Amino acid sequence: MKARIVNLLSIFLILGFFATPSQALLGGTNKLPDFTELVEENSAAVVNISTTQKISRDHGMPRGFEGMPEFPEGSPFGDFFERFFGERGEGPGPGPDEEFDSQSLGSGFIISSDGYIVTNYHVVKDAEEITVRLSDRRELKAEIIGSDKRSDMALLKVEATDLPVVTIGDSENLKVGEWAMAIGSPFGFDHSVSVGVISAINRSLPRENYVPFIQTDVAINPGNSGGPLFNLDGEVIGINSQILTRSGGFMGLSFAIPIDVAMGVVEQLKSDGKVSRGWLGILIQDVNRELAESFGMKKPMGAVVLQVVPDSPADKAGFREGDVVVEFAGKTIHRQSDLPLAVASYPVGKEAKVKIIREGKKRTLTVKTGELPPEEELAQASPEQPSSDGESTTLGMVLQDLTPEQRKKLDLDERGVLVKEVREGAAAEGDIRPGDVILMINHENITSREQFEKLAGDLPRGKLLPMLVQRGKQPLFMTIRLEE
Template sequence: MGRTARWRRPEHRPFRMALFSGVAALALGATLATPLAGFAMAEAPPVESQTAPAGLGPKSFADLVERVKPAVVAIKTKAIEVGGGPEEGVPGMPPELSPDDPLYRFFRHFGPPQGRRQKHVTQAQGSGFVITSDGYVVTNNHVVEHATQVEVSFDDGRTLPAKIVGTDKRTDLALLKISDGNKLAHVDWASTSPRIGDWVIAVGNPFGLGGTVTAGIVSARGRDIGAGPYDDFLQIDAPVNRGNSGGPSFDERGQVIGVNTAIYSPSGGSIGIGFAIPAEVAKDVIAALKDKGQVARGWIGVQIQPVTQEIAESLGLKSTKGALVAQPQRGGPADAAGLKSGDVITAVDGQKIDNPRELARRIATLGPGKTADITYLRGGSEKTARLKLGKLPSEKEAATETEDDGVEQGSALAAYGIEVAPASELRGRGGGEGLIVVGIDPNGSAAQKGLQQGDVILEANGRSMKRPGDLSDAIDAVKKEGRKSVLLRVKSQGGTRFVALSVSPAS
């Protein structure tokens, strides 16, 4: 990704002086906003589908835009932030002033009373689109998150207050409700998925300008950008910028194929790499928000990770397809059904699973309370477990306590750039399982595989680790078997995972 480039949520928080777009992207939490346009349409029909033009594309998108634009809205939000207490300094005081400077005493005297945290209003802007004639509006969660007031403006200048019906942080979607007593123009979800190379038209509110249209193609599908556990983004090259968040991407028939939500950019502006939540994902989430105000997802209680080529070789697998169980949660559905660390889940209800993301989406879609048949590999044999899905918890955290005294170095492990010590000795009478990584060479093979100081090696090739010699023995056993890697089960603050460590470290 590089040092300067980064994933960005393209919502727009205008600069305090309401400057133009080149500067507006630089400031957050401003108190002034670029004016929004508004619209209200009486007895307006839904946007009708239109057969895509033949050939390389239409000469113009003007007819399509004229039909869909009345259903696309600009969204402005207000939120109250608290700050400015004594631990945060005095608002407005130049940071370079020292306590003995006369101006420092001036700011302290005339600034807000010390000991009181000051409240201030922040504003932000985004985009959205109406999906029903009675005024349900789709946008991004991050556009309205923490908002105390939401307004929706149409293209003809009319503005309406909006109520937040429900939000879903995991997919970054939100549903709003507006009403002016009339039927509103609205758009429909696409009935089929777009292909790579298909035309895409984005409409939204970049930099607070309102009613802006851009066009491009679908550049890729199934993108994982690390935004959440259900990443499955469309990549588009139709330019989207700050303020486009929550706006629609249309196909040539005027149907919504995606919800614009993120961009890849070194500067905050478009470089032709944007990401949209696919309609097939968004419409199910929005339907759940409309029905219950929240999304209930299925849960089996496992930490999972991809099967790399090295891990597959260590486990004796012929394929890297599937999801590797790093750790079943104690008492969870998978644990109750007998799944263990090292199992590779390959199918759910007979449908093949290629990777962890696919497993997560499949289980989530089934929903809590449903029964599922989980096919998995263990020791080279295929097995099946039937389990009842639980409800995905709202938040799960895992942490590992580490200490750095009582170091015992396994000298045989020096070639791998790693020092370990028994957790039972470092943690005193409280005990602890595994070997704690107490030292690591950043240029060593262990560090190159992602091991860090404080990680706990629980197992090596399925054998529990108690002493540094246990790890050395496991490495020696792998060498005698002619394998290239020893498979470690490692616990860190981010959870439990498997690491395939080469038994022939580079010198």
């Protein structure tokens, strides 16, 4: 009997029944992943990139510190220099008309043995000279083959052969919680290694419409930009690009460009020197719960159209303000950020089916995509302060017709009434603010104060209604509920 018990205990131990939970998760061991082999195999293909730019004295650097590297916005080092030498170089006296050489640092990685190197656009922006330092301490001059500001990507070339290269991986099937490793040059310290996990995928950031970022907790600092993010197989899955910080340094939120997106950009830069993207010509906004209810949708999803550019592909296809795009070329649009990515990756000049919801009803439009033009912003200004003439109070708002000068500044032909004052009532509860220009309510265009007053009397009560306003330079859909 004792022999049987001993044998059973031996079997249990062999099978791992008495392993701790952490040991079970780590395959019966108590060790974390060992990154030493990954570092040894890939460090040689990671490079340090330094650039030199001509900076005017008016840029704010005091005399005697012209050769210092530029510090990132919000950096404690930048705050130190600003505090002691003045915001615009006050102190030991540079003149505004002089120029000096400024240096910046970043990282990159080699993708071909004949010298093609990938990095961030912001690492080499405005560079007059680019120096690439290899792991064997060789320093090579690099030229920019092409760059793309919208994706923050740049492709460089150095004259060399038989260079070590990274292995390009796949970012499409990444999972939250996977291990990740970065190699780069934070603050100029070459080939520094940091590790962590993938915190989120398909993350959208403000003013970044063409990259579904990988979020990680891998320590990334100034100088890491443009460096590779590896998986446990030693494959590059992303390019470290941004950090969210209040101090200028790492705070646990790092963002990388997915390698699938990056290599698509790289191929276009290599062949054409620039990137072409599909374009519809609409300004969009996310659909929240209140907007979904006001549009007659069962749940919030899609991208609502705020503005249609005249003579754009969307205009020719019949898009309207208030349309909610829920599918583009077979791809479901869950949120606003999905649409620019889907359109940008679609072939220019090819027709696409677009499913929309218009006034609660499903429709399908056919649009022929155009090419995304160079970055440009509509020159719109906030309306001038109106006079007291022609005012009225409706739905808790003091309204006024727009003057011809205000319409010209706002690029509005016939639509719009100005909100001069917001009092207690439906407008205040809907976050309507003084200075807003009401363009549409409940899918009806607003052309005058008088027309708005008449329309307001017939609006349905007790339900959320969509209201399109222009706030400064930005159109927005808001919701308003009238008391029953």
